[in-house]
Amino acid sequence: MMRTHRGIDTINGDIASVFADGVGFGELAVIRNPDGEESLAQVVRLAGRRVALQVFSGTRGLSVDASVRFLGRPMQLRVSQQLLGRVFDGSGRPRDGKPSLDEGEPVELAGPSVNPIRRRLPGRLVETGIPMIDVFNPLVESQKLPIFSEAGEPHAQLLARIGLQARADVIVFGGIGLPFDEAMFFQQTFEEGGVMGRTVMFVNTAADPVVERLLVPDLALAAAEQLAVAGQRVLVLLTDMTAFADALKEIAVSMEQIPSNLGFPGSLYSDLAARYEKAVDLPGAGSITILGVTTMPGGDVTHPVPDNTGYITEGQYYLTDGCISPFGSLSRLGQLVVGKATRDDHGPLMNAMIRLYARAQEAHKKLAMGFMSTETDARHLRYGELFRRHFMDLEVELPLLQALDLGWRTLAECYEPQQVGIKREVLQARWPGEVTP
Amino acid sequence: MSDQRASGTIVGVNGNLVAVRRHGPVRQGEVAEVECGSERLMAEVIRVDGEVAQLQVFEDTRRVAVGMKVAFRGELLSVTLAPGMLGTIYDGLQRPLHRLDDRQGLFLRRGAQAPAVDLQRQWAFHPTAAPGARVQAGEFLGWVQEHHIRHHVMVPLDLRGSATLIHVADAGDRRVDEVVAILRTDDGHERAVTMQQRWPVKRAIDRHERRLHPRQRLVTGCRIIDTLFPIVRGGTACVPGPFGAGKTVLQQLLARYAAVDLVIVVACGERAGEVVETIEELPRLVDPRTGGSLMERTIIVCNTSSMPVAAREASIYTGITLAEYYRQLGLDVLVLADSTSRWAQAMRETSGRLEEIPGEEAFPAYLQTRIAGLYERAGLVELRDGSTGAVTLIGTVSPAGGNFEEPVTQATLSVVGAFHGLSRARSDERRYPAIDPLESWSLYPRRIDDDDPAWDAAVEFCRTTLRRAAEVDRMMTVVGEEGVPLGDLVVYLCGELLDAAYLQQNAFDELDACTPMDRQKRDLVRIHRALTMEPSLPDKVAARRFFASLTDAFYQRNYCAPGSPELVEQDLRIDQLLAQVGPTATRAGAA
Ligand SMILES: Nc1ncnc2c1ncn2[C@@H]1O[C@H](COP(=O)(O)OP(=O)(O)OP(=O)(O)O)[C@@H](O)[C@H]1O
C-alpha cells in the first residue's frame, strides 16, 4: 500500500501538510525533496483530506514541490542481536557507517502497554557499589529512576558508571540532544569498559533535528522491550530527558496546542509516563530498567519537567554539589529489596542514618548562625562529617554489606544507642558494643 | 434509550479525538465504536457541532483514517452492576484486565471487549419478594451470597415510578443474565429483571430515601488521622502532596486496614507497578472482620499512566458508580482515588484538543464543578428499608511543583470534609506518614464516645503541644537553644516525642502499620499522663537526655504487641525514667 503525492500545501515549524486520501493516523511517510534529500515523517493530524506530517529531519529546505510517499504503517524498528555494538540516529539509521539492519521482525515503536496484571513484582537488587545508592536508595531491577541534575554536575559520569557496574545483559543507550563530546564520552566509556558488545546506542546530538529527539526514547524502548520479551535483562540509559520534553514543547507549539505550564503541553505527564512506564519485570522473561538524566533548568525541582518526572518515576537520585543528596533522593522500590534481598538491619539503619543526617544539617545551620552548640549538636556535627566522608563522596566504592557495617560503626562512634531511634532487637543484634536498656 | 442507532463517518483525527459526520441523531455522552479494520475502538461523544460530532476514543487511535465507519450504540458510557465483581481488576471502562491480553499474553490488546462479570457462573438465588407487591427502583427482590456480602437483587435502578411484581423465580442456581423476576410498569409494559443491570457512570445512583449527615467515625488505623484529622463513614477527604511524599503508601494502608465492608481502589493515571503491589498483597492478607482474604472485599479500577487517557477520565466515574451500587445494597464502601490530578489532567487534555477557552494552568473552566460533583457523590444514605449505606471518598492530589495553590488542590479543598496535607519537609526527614499536623484539618468530630474526658484531654493536649512546640522550634532557629527558657525547650521536646512516638508510623512494620482505636486511646492517654507530670529537670542537657530516653521508650512500644513481655518491659522502663525525675512519677506510670 504505497501511495505517492506530489506537492506540500503548508509548512509551519516542523509540521508540513499535504492533501491525501486513506491515510491512517500515526502512519509513516517518506518526504523526498526535488534535490533528492529524503526524510521520514509521521502523520500527526487528519482533517478531511488534509494530512499534517511531523518531519523528522526538520522542514528547513523543504520544497513545496516535494513528493510524499505513505508507507501504510507506523514507524518500526527491526530488533535482533544484530543491534548490539551498533550506533544509530534518531530515525533509526546507522550512525557508525555500518550496514542497515536486516534481521529480526520489525516492531512498532510506542506499542501497547504491558497488561498491569501481567507484571511481576520487582525484587532483585542492582548493586552499584555506590553507597548513596545501594544503602540509602537501592536500585531495583525494572525500576524507572531519573538522576535530577544541573549543568556542571557529573551526571554523565554517574550514569556511565552505573551502566558499567549494573551487570545487565544488554545496555540500551538513548542520547537526546547531547553535545557531541558527551555522546563520544559515553561511547568511549562503553568501549573501554568492555560492554560495547552488548550495547546499542541511539544518539541524537544537539546538532541533529529536533523531531528526532522525540523518537530516541521510543527507539531505545522498542529495542529494549523486544529484547526483554526474549528473556534479556535490559538497562536503558536516557539522557537528557529535559531535551526530550523541550522537543515536545517545540512540536506542540507548531501544532498550536494550548500550553499548560511554562509553554509545555498539557499532555507532558502522559507523554513522559508513556516512556517511563515501559520499565517492567516480565514473568518468565527479562526486564527493563530505566535510568535517565533530567537536568533541572535553573536547578529548580518544581520546573514542569523534573516535577512531572518525579510524579512518574519510582524515586530519583538528586545530584547536587557533586553528591547524591540524602534528602530528595528516594528509591521507592527500595522497600521491596531492603531487608529481603539485603540484610535484616538494612531498613532501620538507613532510615535512622538519614534522620540523623537531617539533625546534623540543623546543627550545622545553628553553628553557622553563631549559636552555642550543645553536647547533642556536637555529636550531630561529628556524625554529619563522617556521613559525608564515608557515604556521600562519589569517589567511594563499597560493597553493600561492608557499607552497612560501616554505617553501624559510624553511628556508634557518634551516638549512644538510645539516641538513634532504632528498634531494640535490631540494636541488640548490630550495635558495635553494649546495649543497655 | 433510543431505538434508532445512528452511524457516522470519520472526517478528522487529532490524537484521541475523532471528528465524525453523523447520519442520524446522537446524544451527548453516547458511546460509539470506531471500526478500524477488524478492531472496534470504543469512543464517547463529547461535542456536537451540527452534522459533525467530536468523539474521544478510549484507545490508541493509530491507523484510524478518514472515511472509516462509526457505529453509535445508543447508550451513555455505562457499567454493568451484578454479582461477581468483587476481587476483579478492571480497566477504566470496567473491562476485566485478565480478559484483555494480546496473543503473547503480556500486552493489552486494543479494541478488546469482555463482559464485566463471568456470565457462566451460577449463583444460588434466594427470592425474598412475592408477586403482587408494588415495588420501586432499588427494592430488594432476592439475594445471592457473594463472599461475605449478601448481594441483593434489586428492582432495576433506572425504573421510573412504581411497578407491580408479577413473577419471581424460585430459589435455585441462576446465571446473572437469567430472568429472576418480571415487573409490570404503570404504563403497562412488562419488564424482565436479571441479576445484572447497567448504569451510566456520569450520573449518580440516588435511589435512596434520603441523605444523612455523616458523623460516625471511620477507623483507619492511622494514628494521626484517627486522632487528629478523623474521617467519617460517608465523608470525603483529600490527600495532596508533592511526589514521593507518601500519598500512595497511605492509600495502600487504608485499602488494607480501613474498617469498611468494601474498598474500591481507583488507580487513575499512576504507576502500574503500584497496582501490582496491591494485587500481590491483598489476596495474602486476611480481613479480620470476615476471615476472608482482603482481595474479596476489594475491586480495583486500574487505568495507569500509560493506558489511554480518555479511559482515565472515565475510571474515577466507573469506580464511584460501583461504590454507589454497593451503597444501594446497604454496604459501607470506601473509594480510594489515586490520583485525582491525573483525572483532572485528562480533562485538560481533552479540553485542549476541543480548543475550549482555558482557565488557570490551562485547566477547563468547569474543573471546579466537576471536582465538586465527584465528591458530592460520596455520602451516607438511608435506604428505603431503613438501613444505611455509605460511600466514603478519599482522593489524592498531585499538585504541580508541590504547591497547594494550584487549581486542582484548591478546588478540592473547597469541597472535602478533611484535608490530610503531606509536607515535603516531613517526608524528606522520613517522618512518615508525612501528614502535616499543623496545616491539615478535619471538619468531622474528633470525639469517639461522648463521655471520655481522658481521651478528649489527651487529644487537646496533643494539638496544643504540637502547635507550641512548632513555635519554640521557630524561635530556636532565630535565637538558638540558649535563647529559650528551659520550660520552652521542654515543650519543644514534648512535641518531638508526640511526633516521633505517636504521629509517625511505619507503614512497613506489620504491627506499627495499623493501630486499632482502643490502642490509640490507651497509648495517647498514657503519653499525655507522662508528659503532664512536670518532671524536675535541672538543666537543658538533662532535659534532652531524659526526653531522648523517654521518646525512645514510647517509640519502642509501638513495635510491641499488646500483652507481650516486650511491652511490659518498655512500660517498666518508662516508669523508671519517670520515677527518676519526679515525685508524681509512680502514680502516672502505674496508670
Ligand atoms: N508511612 C510510611 N512509612 C514508611 N515509608 C513511607 C511511608 N509513606 C511513604 N513512605 C516512603 O515514601 C515513598 C514514596 O511514597 P509514595 O509512593 O506513597 O509517594 P506518593 O506521594 O504517592 O508519590 P507520587 O505522587 O509520585 O505517586 C515510599 O516508596 C516509601 O519509601
Ligand SMILES: [Mg+2]
Ligand atoms: Mg503515588
